[in-house]
Amino acid sequence: MTALESGGSAARKITRDLESERILAGIGLVLLAVACFATLDTATKLSTAAVPILMGVWVRYAFQAVATTLVLLPKHGPRLLRTQHPKYQLLRGALLLASSTLAFLSLRYMPLAEFTSIVLIAPLVITLLAATTLKEQVSPLRWALVAGGFAGTLVILRPGGEAFSWAMLLPIGLVLTNAWFQVLTSKLARTENPLTMHFYTGWVGALLASVALPFAWTTLPSWHWWALLCLMGFMGTVGHFILILAYQRAPASTLTPYLYAQIAFAMLGGWLMFSQIPDTISLTGMALIAICGAAGAWLTVRERRVPIEPAES
Template sequence: MAGPASNTSRAPAGIALLVGAVACFAVLDTTTKVISNSVPLLMALWFRYAFQAVATTVAVLPSRGLSVLRTAHPKYQLLRGLLLLFTSLFAFYSLRHMPVGEFTAIVMITPLVITLLASLTLGERVSWLRWALVVGGFAGTLIIIRPDGDDFNWAMLLPLGLVICNAWFQILTSRLARTEDPLTMHFYTGWVGTLAASLALPFVWAALDSWTLWASLALMGLMGTVGHFMMILAYGRAPVSTLTPFLYGQIGFAMLGGWIAFSHVPDRWSMLGMVMIAVCGATGAWLAVRQSRVLIEPVES
């Protein structure tokens, strides 16, 4: 009797931590867009991963030692790290060309794409309701992108590349989580991204003459690291089925960030598409969690 009561009493704290995590990710995306025309994006990407990798190492190694490096699937750890790196790369380039709120809404169709991939490649049965939610989410995406509209440009399709990479990242995460230590996975993710981005660093490094740009890079790294940490704490305090609907609060925080930093307010059609994605995505993710098929995590850059 004590266990369920304890979980129930801790659920509000878990929800608060998750809301804080998605707020951090929205700040990360907004800051990325702010500096996107002033800092080489590959340099910003390296800084973001290096901050996370070093912070994770400092936090984990003193207590776990080299045992954190043990993994039964080093190739999959490498692939998982590269998938997240490409996810971030698509995010950084997308944010250069798109408003933060609309970008975040499109990214939030990831759980729906996972449903599609699970059906096509993993042979999972998908109910008619989940298929209807997938169709609704993609319809919302088309309303935001409006490929036949006057404001459309091909850069608006970049978030779809992010969604595909992130969907495979999430599927691989759900498979590795059955046998791998979460801290080990997090450790490899940070360092694979850092080392891979380091290959391009000598070619893109630029001397920054403004302390505000350095402060923005530090803020990006801090928000990514703190957001991940708060997310881990949240899932330790509340069931995934309880937390899942609150993931879509990131859309609201992203819209707020876009308004504060760029005075941008989505038009009514974009708002309609964002609402459709939020409703269909939250419902679909909740159904997936209830059926214990795949772990859905917040999307971040």
């Protein structure tokens, strides 16, 4: 082997090592992000004991809007505000606000782990929308994964069973609104700056929630509740920022399956804060959703159809 070949081999090894380190860093960041989202959901469930739903939603979006503005506007200036589709930006923000409101309502009545599992069928619903609304071709394997995910949902919900209640349908509404949010995100991402989309999402949610705020505002019994609301806003904002950093370091096809680790973090939060442990039947449904959802999301990203983002609360 010549010195030139030896040097080239060493350079390739260094490149592979650096790439491996970046991928491992991306995986670590994704796990940290979903831990933030699980903490957000746990804090949200705690807040519903004393804080009106609309007031909690307003604080969550006001925190994101202000934090995003303080970080992004000085760096990007007026470019951050430029958009070719202001109506779609408004609709996207309204859809996410609806998703968040349904998430708050769902968490008031449902255990954390079951809620998180149902919400994570959103990528499978996107497949259904792509086939029925966008007229995309869907493979038999993908249809099988969609069917498996919905079967897992039915196992958790158990319609007709003693544990079933109308409140368990709330996360289904969340999944539908979030799926439309994801489809619209895909459409806007072709022409819009992602940071601009993130900026408008926060402010649209904050402003729309402000309209209803006078009817929901109440004096909280302790400053601890305000601290909890700030924690919710912080975890939501930081979680999405960390997720962006993760996708800058590793391919989405590698990272997407790790989003389903949020189910495990939700189970941990439910156990620590509410002594909620899913039964064997619910665990079976969760596993089915995680397997089908992770496989379906991986296929979606590999085919570069619709970008997958976690559902927000």
